[in-house]
Amino acid sequence: MIRLIPKTNINFISRRKITYILSLIIFLASLLSIFLLRGLNYGVDFSGGTVLHLTFRAPIKTEDLRGILQKMGVKSATVQKYIEGYEFIIKIGPADYQRLANFSSDLLTMIKDYYPESEPEILKEETVGPRIGRELQRNTLIALILGIIGILIYVSFRFDFRFGTGAVLALIHDAVIATGFVSFFQIPVNVPVVAALLTIIGYSVNDSIVVSDRVRENLRKMRKDNFLEILNKSINETLSRTILTALTTILVTVILAIFGAAEIKDFAKIMTFGIIVGTYSSIFIVCALVFDWEKKSSPR
Amino acid sequence: MRYGKIKLALIIIVIVAVLYSLYPTYQLYFSIPKRENYLKNLLSNAQTKEDSARIQSELVDLEGEKIKIHKRALHLGLDLVGGMHLVLEIDKSQLARGEVKDAADRAQEIIKNRVDQFGVFEPIIQRMGEDRILVQLPGVDRARAKSIIGQTALLEFKLVAEERFTAEVLKKIDEYSKKVAKDTLKEGSFFNYLIDVGKVDLGVDERDLPYVSRLLEEVDTIINPPSRPERDQYEFLFGPLENYEGKRIRRLYLLKKVPELTGKGIASARVDAYQGSNINLANTWIVSLKLNREATRTFASVTGRNVGRRLAIVLDGVVRSAPVIQERIPSGEAMITTGDVNPERARDLAIVIRSGSLPAPVLVIEERSVGPALGLDAINKGIKSVVIAAILVLIFMAFYYKLSGLIADCALFFNILFTLAVLASLRATLTLPGLAALALTVGMGVDANVLIFERIREELRFGRTVRAAVDTGFSRALVTIIDANVTTVITALVLYFFGTGPIKGFSLTLIFGLLINLFTAVFLTKFAIDALLTKVGLRSLPI
Numbered sequence: 001m002i003r004l005i006p007k008t009n010i011n012f013i014s015r016r017k018i019t020y021i022l023s024l025i026i027f028l029a030s031l032l033s034i035f036l037l038r039g040l041n042y043g044v045d046f047s048g049g050t051v052l053h054l055t056f057r058a059p060i061k062t063e064d065l066r067g068i069l070q071k072m073g074v075k076s077a078t079v080q081k082y083i084e085g086y087e088f089i090i091k092i093g094p095a096d097y098q099r100l101a102n103f104s105s106d107l108l109t110m111i112k113d114y115y116p117e118s119e120p121e122i123l124k125e126e127t128v129g130p131r132i133g134r135e136l137q138r139n140t141l142i143a144l145i146l147g148i149i150g151i152l153i154y155v156s157f158r159f160d161f162r163f164g165t166g167a168v169l170a171l172i173h174d175a176v177i178a179t180g181f182v183s184f185f186q187i188p189v190n191v192p193v194v195a196a197l198l199t200i201i202g203y204s205v206n207d208s209i210v211v212s213d214r215v216r217e218n219l220r221k222m223r224k225d226n227f228l229e230i231l232n233k234s235i236n237e238t239l240s241r242t243i244l245t246a247l248t249t250i251l252v253t254v255i256l257a258i259f260g261a262a263e264i265k266d267f268a269k270i271m272t273f274g275i276i277v278g279t280y281s282s283i284f285i286v287c288a289l290v291f292d293w294e295k296k297s298s299p300r
Numbered sequence: 301m302r303y304g305k306i307k308l309a310l311i312i313i314v315i316v317a318v319l320y321s322l323y324p325t326y327q328l329y330f331s332i333p334k335r336e337n338y339l340k341n342l343l344s345n346a347q348t349k350e351d352s353a354r355i356q357s358e359l360v361d362l363e364g365e366k367i368k369i370h371k372r373a374l375h376l377g378l379d380l381v382g383g384m385h386l387v388l389e390i391d392k393s394q395l396a397r398g399e400v401k402d403a404a405d406r407a408q409e410i411i412k413n414r415v416d417q418f419g420v421f422e423p424i425i426q427r428m429g430e431d432r433i434l435v436q437l438p439g440v441d442r443a444r445a446k447s448i449i450g451q452t453a454l455l456e457f458k459l460v461a462e463e464r465f466t467a468e469v470l471k472k473i474d475e476y477s478k479k480v481a482k483d484t485l486k487e488g489s490f491f492n493y494l495i496d497v498g499k500v501d502l503g504v505d506e507r508d509l510p511y512v513s514r515l516l517e518e519v520d521t522i523i524n525p526p527s528r529p530e531r532d533q534y535e536f537l538f539g540p541l542e543n544y545e546g547k548r549i550r551r552l553y554l555l556k557k558v559p560e561l562t563g564k565g566i567a568s569a570r571v572d573a574y575q576g577s578n579i580n581l582a583n584t585w586i587v588s589l590k591l592n593r594e595a596t597r598t599f600a601s602v603t604g605r606n607v608g609r610r611l612a613i614v615l616d617g618v619v620r621s622a623p624v625i626q627e628r629i630p631s632g633e634a635m636i637t638t639g640d641v642n643p644e645r646a647r648d649l650a651i652v653i654r655s656g657s658l659p660a661p662v663l664v665i666e667e668r669s670v671g672p673a674l675g676l677d678a679i680n681k682g683i684k685s686v687v688i689a690a691i692l693v694l695i696f697m698a699f700y701y702k703l704s705g706l707i708a709d710c711a712l713f714f715n716i717l718f719t720l721a722v723l724a725s726l727r728a729t730l731t732l733p734g735l736a737a738l739a740l741t742v743g744m745g746v747d748a749n750v751l752i753f754e755r756i757r758e759e760l761r762f763g764r765t766v767r768a769a770v771d772t773g774f775s776r777a778l779v780t781i782i783d784a785n786v787t788t789v790i791t792a793l794v795l796y797f798f799g800t801g802p803i804k805g806f807s808l809t810l811i812f813g814l815l816i817n818l819f820t821a822v823f824l825t826k827f828a829i830d831a832l833l834t835k836v837g838l839r840s841l842p843i
Contacts, residue, residue, distance in 0.1 A: 002700055053674065072510065106510040113507045123674040125442060129665035132387065143798035150790040158783060191803050192733055198795055199740065199810075202788035209787065210751065213780045241754045248696060248750070249743035252689040256739055259685035261678040264736050271740075 005240035012235050013228050016288035023285060027173060030180020040179075043188035046137050048094035048130035049076070052104055053262075057119040059085030060111070068110050072100070082262065087123075089262075091188075094130040140194050147198050148172075151205050159212050166290040167208035170281040174204040178274040185269075192267045200274030203249075207242060207282030214238050215287070227294055231287040239283070246279040307827055314819075315714070318721040324372040325724050332366055370422065374724035377731030377805055380679045382672035383438040384445035390431045391661040403660040404431050411435060414448055414651060433662070442669040447648065449662075455563025455653060457602070457634075460610035460622050461534055461554040463500070469534070469554060470494070470502075472522050477515060490515065495549060503549035506541060512552075523554075533557040537612075539619045542639060553619050555612055560602045565595020567632075569653040571646045574637060585646035587636040587653065596632030604628035615649070682735040690716070690742050697746065701753050702842035707828045708749040711820040715745050718820065719813045731805035741813030744788065748821035752777040753843055766841050767833060774826050781822065785814045 034040060044051045062081055065088060069077040076093030090107075097103060104125055111120045128136075151171065156164035178200050182193060214234040222230055253275065256268035339359050346352035378385050388411075390404045408427060415423045415437070424436040437445050461469075470490070477490040493512055497503040504512050516536045524533045539551035568590045574581045591599055603611070603625050612622040613636050620636045638646045670678075694712065697705035716738060723730060756773030764772070789811055796807035832838045 004700070073514070102510075102513075109507055109510055121671070122442075122669075123671045125667070125669045127664070127667040129389075129663070132665050139798045143794050146798075147791045147794040150794060151787050154787060154790060191799065192806075195733060195795060195799070195803050195806050198791045199788070202791040205787040206747075206784040209783045210780050213783065217776070237758070241750055244700075244750045244754070245743075245747040248693050248746045249740075251692055251696070252739050252743045255689040255692065256685050256736060259681055259688060260736070261681045261732060264682065264685070264732060267733070267736055 003240070005243055008236045008239055009232075010236060010239075011232055012284060013231050013288055013291050016284070016291070019284040019288065023173060023281070026177055026180070030177045030183070033180050033183040034176075038183050038186060040183050040189050041186040042133075043190035043193075044091060044126055044128045044133070045190040046133050046140075048097075048128050048133035050092050050097045050103060050125065050127045052090045052107070052122060053082070053087070053124035054090065055087045055121050055123055056085070056115075058115070058117040060088075060115055060118050061085070062088070064114070065090070065111075068107070068114060072103075072106065072110060074100070074103075094133070097127060136191070140191070144194070144198065147201060151201065155205065155209070159209075159216070162290050162293055163208075163212040163215070163286075165293070166286045167205055167212065169289055170208050170278075170286045171201050171204045173281050173285060174274060174278045175201050177277050178270060181273045182270060187266050187270065190263070192263050193270060196267045196270040196274065199271065200278060203275060204278035204281065207246075207278055208286045210238055210241065211235060211282055211286060215290075228291060231291055235283060235287055242279060242283060246275055249275055304831075307823075311824065311827060314718070318714075318718050321372075321721040321725045322374075322717060324369045325374040325720070328366065328369050328373040332362060332369070336362055367421075372724070374720060375422070375727065375729040376679070377729040377734065378436060378438060378668070379670055379732045380682070380730065381438050382441075382670045382674065382676075383436065384440050384442060385666070385668040386435040386437075386445065386449060386664055387428065387666035388433045388435065388449065388662040389665045391663050392431065395660055399660075400431050404433065407660065407662060408433050411449055420448070432665075439672070441671070445669070454616050455566065456559035456614045457561040457599075458537075458555040458557075458559050458612045458614050459606060460612050461556065462609070465534075466554045469523055473515070473519050476519055476522055494552070495544070495547070497544055497549065497551055501551045501553075503544060503551045504538070506548040506550065509538075509550065524557075531558055537614060537617060537619050539622075540639070551619065553612055553622060555614070555619070559614070560611070561591075561595060561598055563653065565591045565598070566653060567592040567595075569650045571643055571650050572635070574635075581637055581639060583641055584637065584639050585641075585643045586638060587646050587650045589634045589636065589653070591632035591634070593632075596630070599632055599634070600628055600630045615653075678732055682732055686735050686739045686742075689739050693742060693746055697749065701749075703832075704753055704756075704825075704829065704841060704843040705749075707825055707832075708746075708753070708821070710828070711749070711824045712742060712745045714824065715741060715813065715816055715820040718816045719809060722812045722816070723809065726808075728808055729805055730809070733803060733806035734809040737806045737809035737813060740810060741817060744785070744814060745817045745821050747784070748777070748781045748817060749825065751780055752822070752825070756841075756843055760843070766839070770826075770829055770833065770841065774822065778822055781818065785818060789814055 062079055065079050066077070069079070069090070069092075074092050074096045076096045078091045080089045080091070081087070082089055092103065100106065104122060108120050108122070111118060148168070148171065152164065152168050155167050159167075175197060178197055181187075182189060182197075187193060211234055214237055215231060218230045218234050218237075222233075250272055253268045253271040256264055257272060260268055336359070339355055339362070343352055343355045343359070346355060388407070390400060390407060392400055395403055404427065408425060411433065412425045415425060415435075420437050420440055422438055424434065426434045428434050435445075435449055437448070440448075474490040490512075493504055493508045495503045495505065523535070533556070534554050535557045537553050537555055539553065541548060541550055543549075566589055569587050572586050572588045574584045574586045607625050607627060610622045610624050613620045613634065615636065620638075636649065638649065640646065690712075694709045697709050697712075699705065701708065719738065719741060720730075723734075752773050755777045756769050759769035759772050760766070792807040792810040792814070796804055796811065799807060829841065833841065
């Protein structure tokens with residue numbers, strides 16, 4: 001029998017102050033990044049506008065591309081290089097798109113004009129009207145809220161309210177920090193990013209459930225007076241499972257992040273980060289919160 | 301083992317059903333292309349006429365088979381095969397409230413009709429709400445899709461401005477371009493951009509079009525002073541792209557804004573060979589139009605009043621031709637020249653005109669086109685990454701849990717096949733996010749098996765017998781696995797109902813992957829391990 005994680009007996013709960021502080025700092029930093037400092041970089045799905053994925057046979061400089069866009073009178077363009085010189089993703093806002101009905105073909109003509117050898121080709125073009133973007137924003141927000149409510153209902157139905165709340169707090173913790181990651185690295189927020197966030201939420205609860213299940217089982221087996229010990233034992237007993245699954249899932253997402261196509265890459269990056277945070281919170285936060293709640297509500 | 305035979309029968313039935321429903325997919329993507337390549341190879345090396353005829357007919361048969369099989373195979377999303385995704389919305393500004401639904405119904409019908417006639421493979425044309433239409437055209441590029449859907453088939457007959465008037469306007473624009481709009485044009489004067497085409501027409505080089513169109517947008521007030529009544533206002537319109545003395549140009553016309561006649565008066569439109577006297581148009585195809593009675597009368601009076609002037613035939617804002625009116629035309633017949641030796645464009649045009657113009661203008665509110673190259677790239681990368689990830693995970697499992705891990709590996713592999721089979725039988729599409737969901741399913745499947753195996757190990761450490769450890773391991777872990785899967789399914793369901801397009805694919809794949817996971821990771825693995833312990837008589841379980 002190979003054992004990656006040896007039998008442990010770590011007192012996670014007693015050291016909760018450290019992880020509380022760590023979590024709080026990262027949590028606040030994420031909120032700060034999302035709402036004050038960097039904000040969210042909405043992709044076309046939500047902001048509306050046009051995204052062009054262009055490739056060239058001969059390399060072309062990013063500044064030159066910007067120059068051409070300026071000549072066309074496009075003010076809202078962002079140019080992102082995908083493969084230096086050869087592949088670019090250009091995004092323009094809804095106002096410019098509505099003004100320039102033939103934006104993509106005009107742009108191609110201009111580029112061909114200045115760089116005849118570059119032979120530009122449009123790999124992908126996406127246009128989303130501003131109204132549909134707003135609708136999608138609203139729907140996504142509803143989806144996120146409904147998703148969280150659905151999980152809350154299920155968790156509180158299956159477990160007692162303490163663990164339900166612990167799991168949901170951990171979930172919010174994970175979701176906010178993952179969103180902070182998206183904001184910090186300015187990953188364009190499109191529908192796949194939201195899918196990643198929701199999946200992280202599901203995964204986070206998943207991890208909390210495994211620990212809570214074990215606590216419930218141990219509560220039945222052991223004497224109830226030492227709640228702290230029961231919690232610690234449960235975390236330790238499930239530790240090897242928690243880490244193993246996190247590792248195998250991360251193996252999958254890391255490979256998707258390296259070899260996947262453009263959109264899947266972002267999705268996989270967020271997932272990888274989210275799983276790390278989710279695993280951390282299920283080990284260090286959920287039971288600690290439950291313990292503090294218990295201590296507050298029934299002082300001995 | 302209780303109900304052993306029934307379980308075995310159930311498992312065999314499921315396996316057979318899965319393989320059966322995946323067979324068409326295998327045929328469509330693997331065996332048929334292989335056969336096709338083989339035949340094509342053979343065809344290029346064919347010696348005799350009979351041989352090549354025989355191979356050709358086989359290829360045709362194969363094509364027919366492909367269409368039949370396609371209905372039962374797993375579909376690949378637009379992000380994988382390339383194609384066009386459009387969401388159209390009826391422009392409500394001109395409609396009364398009660399007319400919206402009816403207009404959308406008719407628009408949908410017309411678009412469907414056109415798409416069918418154009419021969420697009422497996423299109424999707426669906427209503428979304430009252431006033432929106434979703435159109436998905438696999439394998440169709442942007443330009444063609446737009447010519448199918450976007451064309452409003454607005455046919456107008458407009459009088460061309462008189463030459464002297466045109467010259468005056470052009471001069472004014474040139475002055476403006478030199479003084480005011482120096483930045484709009486690359487090189488100063490507007491006249492530098494105009495090319496003489498034939499005796500009377502002017503043209504603009506394809507490469508200069510963006511500049512010229514922008515300039516023309518700016519000078520609207522010069523062409524039409526505010527005092528001039530609407531009836532007498534003019535506008536510039538281009539002709540189609542054409543080759544002229546080695547250049548790619550579009551002709552430029554100054555026309556009356558208000559049309560003399562519109563396409564509403566068309567009784568029929570059909571394809572014909574050009575038989576007129578213009579040498580440039582010899583051997584090309586045209587669309588012959590027949591006007592209805594009322595339009596015929598108007599046409600006769602317009603042509604009667606304007607003999608010697610030019611009347612432009614404008615389709616969707618593009619001047620198709622601008623013949624000189626030689627005499628009054630009482631017959632109600634007109635033609636649109638295409639200048640193509642190939643009849644295809646004329647045929648497409650006739651379809652659009654015949655099936656009528658859309659009842660109200662449609663706005664494209666969402667448009668996503670994926671070139672086939674990117675689709676191919678995405679599918680290669682997608683499959684590659686999923687396969688690599690899966691293989692690494694499988695190796696890890698087999699290495700870490702020995703024989704039990706191998707059993708779990710088989711179950712995982714089957715999990716993927718089963719999920720694909722369900723998607724295929726539901727006629728769902730596999731999208732790029734769907735591939736990610738498949739990878740995630742593998743992750744969750746591993747999770748379930750890790751949960752079970754760790755539990756069995758724990759029980760074994762407590763000194764239980766192998767049998768007891770296996771039984772408790774599975775039954776204890778089952779509850780946790782169900783809990784874990786249900787929460788993920790909840791989020792996936794929410795995504796399914798609120799998501800669009802590819803995300804629906806993601807959530808659908810994840811939902812089925814997880815449900816099937818319960819069958820493969822728990823039921824199938826348990827059955828295999830049980831069988832090993834009781835039938836094969838294994839004393840200890842390598843885990």
